[in-house]
Amino acid sequence: MIRILVADDEPMIRAGVRAVLSHAPDIAVVAEAGDGHQAIDLVQRHRPQVAVLDIRMPGLGGIEAAAEIRRTVPDTGIVMLTTFGEDDYILQALGGGATGFLLKSGEPEELIAGVRAVADGAAYLSPKVAARVVAHLAAGGAGALAGRRRAVRARIDALTAREREVLAFLGSGLSNGQIARRLRIAEGTVKAHVSSILAGLGVDNRAAAAVAAHEAGLARPPMPEQQ
Incomplete structure (x- = not known):
């Protein structure tokens, strides 16, 4: 409960x-x-x-x-x-x-x-x-928005392909266990990927990483969970 x-x-x-x-x-x-x-x-x-x-x-x-x-x-x-x-x-x-x-x-x-x-x-x-x-982050004007998106995109591009995949699921509100089941990998491996993602993006928590995923257009809609 x-x-x-x-x-x-x-x-x-x-x-x-x-x-x-x-x-x-x-x-x-x-x-x-x-x-x-x-x-x-x-x-x-x-x-x-x-x-x-x-x-x-x-x-x-x-x-x-x-x-x-x-x-x-x-x-x-x-x-x-x-x-x-x-x-x-x-x-x-x-x-x-x-x-x-x-x-x-x-x-x-x-x-x-x-x-x-x-x-x-x-x-x-x-x-x-x-x-x-x-949208609020874009309020600084087109130049500021373009610069921020370039910075976010550059940090995301520096992640590994698997880390980008994990970030996309993280942005959709999935837990480590759910991501592990989607990708058929160990939950501990997902946890390690998340730690690396936070460090790579320069953020302190999953919510801030989720914002980056949305900003970059990576967040994907939830899918039915496979057993």
Whole structure:
């Protein structure tokens, strides 16, 4: 059972998230918080696998709460709930250790998929969130965008063919185990590839690598898993 904390300052949003997650037989909401301070306290008390945080809350927001949770309870994955127009916050949250990003207006199935992915150790970016992040990175103008894409492409081209293949799956929200099954290789080998990919791209976490995969057009849609 995947144990979840939900934090949002709006009770109706918390109720909606809880209702969606309650339809998944493998997910249980074990705690709810109305602000970042409460979220930190409850995560430390209940040790959920995933904390679903509103990216902006009065007082201590989701970004600051995520950073403290990652520091004190590193085994808890972070899913950020965001809305359109919060692109700057998303980029800050990427640097703060969040590994899942979902729009509040997204489909219920996407919330469940994102929670499951992060619980399994994957990074999960809603396709719409990924598109927003890439568009925001382009806001510096055509020259800045072209330069950034060249830099990203050069780093990706320096990866091995297998690492690029792993990066494409990583960008689609697959865990190490899922990637291993797709490629029919050992999970430990995938883990080694991921470490090499992060170093090669100069990023600190899977979510940032997933953004690079989307930016380069590598991320592929999920496929039915082969047994």
